[in-house]
Amino acid sequence: MGKKVTIRDIARMAGVSVTTVSQVLNGKGKRFSKTTREKIMKLRDQYQYVPDFHARSLIMKGSINTIGVLVPNVSESFFGTFVEGVQQVARQEKLIPLIFSANREPKLEQEYLEQMVERSIDGLIIASARMTTEMINQALSNRDIPYILFDRNYDQQGARVLTDDYHGGQLAAQHLLALGHTKMLFLGVKNITENFKQRMAGFQETINAQEINFDEDHNLLKADLSKDGGYQMARPVIESGATAVFTANDEVAIGLMRGLREQGVRVPEDISVIGYDDIILDEYVYPQLTTIHQPIFKLGVGATEILLNKINHPDAEPEQVEHFPVKLIARQSTGKCQQN
C-alpha cells in the first residue's frame, strides 16, 4: 500500500547502486554475486517493485511494443471480432494493443490518433472509413509511424488488408439472380466509402449483365450504417416494390428484417434479404441471415501480422497488401422469387 517504490529505494535498501539493481532485474546480472542478486530479488518481491513504464520507454524507445487499434465502434460485432484477431497475434508477440473506439466521430478519431502519437506507439491499425490518408498523416504529424489500413478506401496508399468487395457484390447478385429475382435493391449507406462502392459495383454490373435494369436512381437506397439505420428503411424498401435487397452490411440487414417484420412483410417469402460480413449474430436472428462472408477474425490477425512486419522491417518493399477471400453463405433470409 502506498507510494511508489523506485529502483533507488531498492538500491538503498540493498546497499548497492541503482545500476546493480537495474542490471539484476533485467536479467543482465550474471556478473553480480549470487548474494547480491538474491537480496535484490527478495527486496523486489517484498516491496512489489514494478518498473515505471514511462521512464523506461523514455530511454528504450521502440523496444517496448505497443500498438494502437482505432476502430469506429468496438461494440459492433464486426469490429469486436476484428479486435479479437488483433489481440491474438498481439499476445503471441508480446505486444500490448491499445484499443480506441472513436464512435465514427472524426474529431474523436483525430484526438485518439494524436494521443497515440504522443504515447510513441510503435504501430497503428486504423479502421476508419472516414479518414483520408492526408488526415491520418496529418494527425500522425507526418511521423513515420507504421500503420495499416482496414475496411476503407482502396485508392489510398499504405499497407493494408483487403477483401474483394467487388466480388462480394457479384456473389450477392448471382445468388439473387439464381433465385429468380429481378427487382433488386442495394441498401447502401449515406457516407459511401470505397468498400461499399465496390460492393455495389459488383452487384450492379452483374445484374446489368443479365439485361436487368439496375440504376442508382431506382435501385439504391441509403441507410445509416447500423441496425437502427436498417430498421428505419423498412418502409422505403417495401414501397420500392423490390423482391430482394442487398444491404451494406449485416447490421443494416438485421435492422431491416426487424422493420419488415413489424410491417407484416415476410422474409424471405415477400422480400429476400442478403447482408454482408457474416457476423456471429447472423445465425441467431430469425430468419438466419444469408450473407457474404468475410473472415473477420483472420483480417484482424492478418492486419496485425503485416503491421508487425512493417515495424520490424521499416525499409522493406513498398506496400504490402494482403487479400482475403469472401464467400456466399446461404441461409434462410433469401428464397425464390415468389412474384410473377
Add this chain to the structure above:
Amino acid sequence: MGKKVTIRDIARMAGVSVTTVSQVLNGKGKRFSKTTREKIMKLRDQYQYVPDFHARSLIMKGSINTIGVLVPNVSESFFGTFVEGVQQVARQEKLIPLIFSANREPKLEQEYLEQMVERSIDGLIIASARMTTEMINQALSNRDIPYILFDRNYDQQGARVLTDDYHGGQLAAQHLLALGHTKMLFLGVKNITENFKQRMAGFQETINAQEINFDEDHNLLKADLSKDGGYQMARPVIESGATAVFTANDEVAIGLMRGLREQGVRVPEDISVIGYDDIILDEYVYPQLTTIHQPIFKLGVGATEILLNKINHPDAEPEQVEHFPVKLIARQSTGKCQQN
C-alpha cells in the same frame, strides 16, 4: 517525415531556451514577448512538434489522466455499451480510456492489469467476475491506485456500481408467475458469481413464496455465458419440461431461443424465455426478448464518475456505492402458460 522533433530542436531553431518553449507551448507564456511566442508557435506547426507523452508523465505524475478499463469481452454488446458510457464521461473530463478486453482469461486479465500499473494509470474500472479483490490488489502490487468494481461480487470491498440483482430476479419471477407458469427454470452459468447468485435467489425465493417448488436440483441448469452457451442448452431445457426459463443474461437467452426454434419449440407458445440486461439486440431478435433492464450505458457513466471522484479525493469517505435501478421490459418472448 522522419525523426522526432524535440523541444530542444525547437528551442535551438528559435534561438531561445527550452524553458521558453515549454512555457509558451503550455500556455503559460504570457510573460514572453509576442514575437517570441509567435516564432515558437510557427516553428511548432512547421515541424509538427508533439510533446513526448512519456517524458511528460514522468514529471507531471497524476496530472495527465489515463484510466484503464478492463472488461471480459468488448465484443459483447453489454460491455460494448458499458464502455461507451465510460467513454462519454472520459471525453468530457479529458481522460483517455485505455480499453483492455481480456477474453475472460484470468491470466490475460492479470497481464493487462500489470501493464496498466506500469503505465502509471490514474484509475481503473474492472469488470471481471473472476478476479477476487486479493488477486486485484496483488496485480496492482498493492499500490493505491483507485479502482472501481463492476458487474461482480457483492461481498468484495471497494467502490462500485451495483444494480439490484436480487430484485431483478424477483421481477422475473413475478412476471412469469403472473402469466401462470409453475414449471420454471433458471438457466444459470457454470462459474457462478455473486450477481448471478442474487438473480437466482430473488427468482427462487419469490417462486417459493407462492408455494411452488423451485430447488436447485430440478430447476437449475448451467450454461456457458454466451450465445452459444444458451444454444447448447436448448435440448436440456426442453427435456426439463419447463414452460418458462429465466436466463443468466440476454446473450444466453438469445442462444437458447435459437436452439429452441431449431428443435421446433415455439417461443413463447411452448416455452417463455426471459433474459437479463436489455442489450440492444433484444429488439432485433424474433421474438423480441422480454428481459430485466439494466441501465448499461449509465452504469458506465456512473462507474467513471465514481472513479473520478476517487481519483480527485483519494482520502474521501470509505466506500462509495451507487445503486442503479432495474426494471422489467415485457416483450414477446414471454406469454401465458398454455399448459395445465
Add this chain to the structure above:
DNA sequence: ATGAAAGCGCTAACAG
C-alpha cells in the same frame, strides 16, 4: 563484481 555519470524529453522553481 560493482558503481559513477550521463542522458532520454520534458517541466518547474528560481534567478536574473
Add this chain to the structure above:
DNA sequence: CTGTTAGCGCTTTCAT
C-alpha cells in the same frame, strides 16, 4: 522578459 538548474525513474557506457 528569459535562461539556469535540477530532476522525474530508468538504462547504459565506462571506469574501477
